[in-house]
Amino acid sequence: MNLRKTSILAVCGLTLLGACAPAMTDTGTGATGLSRTQQGALAGAAVGALYGGTRDSDSNNQGRDAARAAIIGAAAGAVAGNILDRQAAALEQSISNPNVQIINRGSYLQVILPEGILFATGSAAVSGPAQTDLYAVARNLNQYPNSRVEVVGHTDNTGSAALNQDLSQRRAQSVAGILAAAGVASGRLSALGASYNQPIASNDTAAGRAQNRRVEILIRPTQ
Secondary structure (H helix, E strand, C coil): CCHHHHHHHHHHHHHHHHHHCCCCCCCCECCCCCEHHHHHHHHHHHHHHHHHHHHCCCCCCHHHHHHHHHHHHHHHHHHHHHHHHHHHHHHHHHCCCCCCEEEECCCCEEEEEEHHHHCCCCCCCCCHHHHHHHHHHHHHHHHCCCEEEEEEEECCCCCCHHHHHHHHHHHHHHHHHHHHHCCCCHHHEEEEECCCCCCCCCCCCHHHHHHHCEEEEEEEECC
């Protein structure tokens, strides 16, 4: 059996297993109806099959190697997806402000904090209530230590590029500083100001500009 056929069979088999499993209803559910655990298993199987099939130097056991690697890859992918599912669910339970968005992107978690709950206009000082939620995020990060954490500040396009770059950087550093003060290892943290270069809505309306003024915490697993 050649590599291509084995890879297809391995992934198709896991797809059938995923289709038979109950659909998830929390943030771990993708558009396909599969949980992140199931999606991770499928992705891991595909990568594992391709990798395993190319490791055999004489190609005599290429099909067997691909199948074995698919199983190992599926297990690793399922574990990673399950951890993200559980971490996202724990974050949702610990954060009190309903305006904070927690999105499981499959390979990382995205926590979106609107400007209105974090800062006064033009300020980089984090409000008291927002600090409480950031301490909850920090506790979650310490419970799931195998990740790196990127804190990214965003603005709308009002004002000069230099002003917005400075403000977005200071805001990202303020949030990262609170996470560090709450016990998150500084080596896991990075802070970046993105200014108005990554809008998620139109800057032509007040509502759109409000959405663009935000800080995002990106949690990327390292294992």
